Amino acid sequence: MDIRNDGLYFGDVSAEDLIKEFESPLYVYEEDTIRARARELKNAITYDNKEIKFACKANTNIEIMKVLKEEGMGIDAVSPGEIFAALKAGFEKDHILFTTNNVLWDEIEYAVSNDIMANLDSLSQLKMFGREFPGRDICIRINPNVGAGHHNHVITGGPDSKFGINYTRVDDIKEITRKSGLRIKGIHQHIGSGILDPEIFIKAMGVLLDTAKNFEGLSFIDFGGGIGVPYQENEERMDIRVLGKRIADEFENFCGRYGRELKLVIEPGRYLVAESGFLLGTVASVKEGEKHRFIGINTGFNHLVRPAMYGSYHQILHAGKPYGARESQVIAGNLCESGDTFTRDEEGIVDRDLPHFKEGDIVCICNAGAYGYSMASYYNSRPRPAEVLVKGSRARLIRRRETFEDIFKSSLGIM
Numbered sequence: 001m002d003i004r005n006d007g008l009y010f011g012d013v014s015a016e017d018l019i020k021e022f023e024s025p026l027y028v029y030e031e032d033t034i035r036a037r038a039r040e041l042k043n044a045i046t047y048d049n050k051e052i053k054f055a056c057k058a059n060t061n062i063e064i065m066k067v068l069k070e071e072g073m074g075i076d077a078v079s080p081g082e083i084f085a086a087l088k089a090g091f092e093k094d095h096i097l098f099t100t101n102n103v104l105w106d107e108i109e110y111a112v113s114n115d116i117m118a119n120l121d122s123l124s125q126l127k128m129f130g131r132e133f134p135g136r137d138i139c140i141r142i143n144p145n146v147g148a149g150h151h152n153h154v155i156t157g158g159p160d161s162k163f164g165i166n167y168t169r170v171d172d173i174k175e176i177t178r179k180s181g182l183r184i185k186g187i188h189q190h191i192g193s194g195i196l197d198p199e200i201f202i203k204a205m206g207v208l209l210d211t212a213k214n215f216e217g218l219s220f221i222d223f224g225g226g227i228g229v230p231y232q233e234n235e236e237r238m239d240i241r242v243l244g245k246r247i248a249d250e251f252e253n254f255c256g257r258y259g260r261e262l263k264l265v266i267e268p269g270r271y272l273v274a275e276s277g278f279l280l281g282t283v284a285s286v287k288e289g290e291k292h293r294f295i296g297i298n299t300g301f302n303h304l305v306r307p308a309m310y311g312s313y314h315q316i317l318h319a320g321k322p323y324g325a326r327e328s329q330v331i332a333g334n335l336c337e338s339g340d341t342f343t344r345d346e347e348g349i350v351d352r353d354l355p356h357f358k359e360g361d362i363v364c365i366c367n368a369g370a371y372g373y374s375m376a377s378y379y380n381s382r383p384r385p386a387e388v389l390v391k392g393s394r395a396r397l398i399r400r401r402e403t404f405e406d407i408f409k410s411s412l413g414i415m
């Protein structure tokens, strides 16, 4: 995104022109940013036999998934819906991993019937899987007892986490797989999301590698995702080349000890798409309240839930007058809850210095490409926005704006 005096540009297209053509609110993605992040990451990991699997829970727009496929990525899917999207986007089955958590048998069967490897995360599921599908290739998810992340909700390793089989349970895993003939081809972990400290990633990696040496037949080790991106204007970016080299070196050393070269897998979501995406909304009303100047826009936590759910900070720009004189304002959504503000932390609303907004102005919420649309809902019965992918001077509709019929089609006509 380019901030020019007369407004914001995505590729060569202005925010104003996008709203004129596709209406408001609108999700906009820049293709070049997605490709740049994918290439950066590929180059940073200086180990050849590797696969980057896009954790598509971050964004399941099929056209965006296709871009990542073109960049050589595979897919980490956590539901049959995500497997469906991956297959529609053209990913090959052996580049999709189904990472399960508390899934009923129908979901496992969906994956197996589509020839997609299951990544099992409890001893009970491992036993059931072994009974139904003896002799199959599987991956197992380990909890390395190390966790990290930008918020408690997204820390997925450690004693409070519901994910994975504790790394101390190697004997149980071996016993179950020996009896059923299951073949452990992969070993996996994902410790959390939004990690900006390479050391914690490397520490967890050490635990997984230590665990991996107990399994002779591996072909890959998957260290999960979690690589953070800066959300605050002055936040430091993690040096991805430093992390990539550390990961590669640790892995190469391990393969030496293991006696065989294995495939290195990581599965980032946020890193690949967060910074490519923006949510544009339009100022509907301005209210000079007792304590705050409320800028009310035509979208809310139904379309981007991260501020309301985690108190997450998202940079906000005036899409028409980015350098205008600033004043203290609160950007509020249009839902019927006080928590529906985009300038907030976990405790509540926070005023932010932003260029003066008036009715009709376009507000741009940045870093919305990951966990934006994919976490959107129909709350207050508002349809979800359209999504547009920009490359150069071309803006392409990649998901149409939904209608009331889309919201209600599953209940109309069944009574």
Ligand code: LLP
Pocket (backbone or CB within 6 Å): 055, 057, 058, 076, 099, 154, 156, 190, 192, 193, 194, 224, 225, 226, 227, 267, 268, 269, 270, 271, 306, 370, 371
């Ligand atoms: N692999 C597994 C098994 C995961 O559960 C996740 C994310 C990832 C990979 C990708 O993590 P990433 O690279 O995107 O950090 N809704 C939250 C994030 C939840 C992440 C859940 N798991 C947010 O908006 O911050």
